[in-house]
Amino acid sequence: MRDNIISEKDVMQNQTAHPAKIAARNVQVYYGDTHAIKDVNVDIEANTVTAFIGPSGCGKSTFLRCINRMNDTIDVCRVEGDIRIDGEDIYDRKVDPVQLRAKVGMVFQKPNPFPKSIYDNVAYGPRIHGLARNKAELDDIVEKALRRGAIWNEVKDRLHAPGTGLSGGQQQRLCIARAVATEPEVLLMDEPCSALDPIATAQVEELIDELRQSYSVVIVTHSMQQAARVSQKTAFFHLGNLVEFGETDKIFTAPEDPRTESYITGRIG
Numbered sequence: 524m525r526d527n528i529i530s531e532k533d534v535m536q537n538q539t540a541h542p543a544k545i546a547a548r549n550v551q552v553y554y555g556d557t558h559a560i561k562d563v564n565v566d567i568e569a570n571t572v573t574a575f576i577g578p579s580g581c582g583k584s585t586f587l588r589c590i591n592r593m594n595d596t597i598d599v600c601r602v603e604g605d606i607r608i609d610g611e612d613i614y615d616r617k618v619d620p621v622q623l624r625a626k627v628g629m630v631f632q633k634p635n636p637f638p639k640s641i642y643d644n645v646a647y648g649p650r651i652h653g654l655a656r657n658k659a660e661l662d663d664i665v666e667k668a669l670r671r672g673a674i675w676n677e678v679k680d681r682l683h684a685p686g687t688g689l690s691g692g693q694q695q696r697l698c699i700a701r702a703v704a705t706e707p708e709v710l711l712m713d714e715p716c717s718a719l720d721p722i723a724t725a726q727v728e729e730l731i732d733e734l735r736q737s738y739s740v741v742i743v744t745h746s747m748q749q750a751a752r753v754s755q756k757t758a759f760f761h762l763g764n765l766v767e768f769g770e771t772d773k774i775f776t777a778p779e780d781p782r783t784e785s786y787i788t789g790r791i792g
């Protein structure tokens with residue numbers, strides 16, 4: 524990772540915008556010989572929901588996984604460039620990826636509760652990061668997280684039943700509760716509603732809007748309606764390129780790039 528990568532140009536750009544929570548510069552991602560992300564530059568703001576949209580295979584998940592170094596776990600994957608959160612290079616050797624992932628939480632497309640109780644799924648992160656001093660504090664954290672995941676009422680009487688015994692939509696809300704339990708600063712969500720019914724989807728969307736008060740949320744979605752409903756900023760990816768990034772309203776009503784227009788009007792993808 525290069526050192527003086529935040530150039531004068533970036534500083535100038537930032538004078539007009541809010542300071543970036545996440546700043547990505549010249550990011551390239553390769554899977555062996557496949558060049559999956561091509562020179563992506565983007566500033567993602569705090570207290571904002573940013574949607575990543577684009578056709579299947581364009582690199583949305585790949586780029587999302589760069590933000591909490593989840594690609595480190597894929598052998599053939601190589602990430603180049605510079606990604607900073609609050610100015611700190613997250614690929615610096617000093618950064619512990621486990622600590623980073625507590626600060627930058629993630630929710631995946633397929634709900635993936637641990638084979639543990641509902642309670643232990645949520646308590647897992649706070650336990651390993653020492654966030655509670657005693658059982659009562661841990662109980663509190665778990666309840667608060669389950670409430671934020673909009674699932675407390677459904678599980679409060681069976682906290683010690685296995686998380687894997689919940690329905691798909693409940694499991695996803697449990698995973699959201701698990702991700703927020705460590706009070707992350709950034710929440711990455713990769714198609715979090717694809718396994719949910721319309722009611723659970725509405726609950727999650729409401730939750731996303733609430734989470735924005737405290738966090739920076741990045742959501743990958745194939746639903747243009749969802750992107751328009753929940754996000755303030757939208758990034759359109761195509762063939763590994765970040766083609767267009769801006770205010771969601773603008774991207775959906777007056778996109779500048781013909782590829783964006785084709786996608787949002789349903790001509791590509």
Ligand SMILES: Nc1ncnc2c1ncn2[C@@H]1O[C@H](COP(=O)(O)OP(=O)(O)OP(=O)(O)O)[C@@H](O)[C@H]1O
Nearest residue numbers: 554557559578579580581582583584585586597599
């Ligand atoms: N683990 C992997 N190993 C090899 N190639 C991969 C891997 N993951 C993704 N790719 C490749 O990287 C490119 C981008 O994939 P990615 O999963 O990021 O796309 P996406 O935009 O999230 O697509 P979708 O909307 O279908 O989820 C694709 O060409 C894909 O085949």
Ligand SMILES: [Mg+2]
Nearest residue numbers: 583584585713
């Ligand atoms: Mg994906």
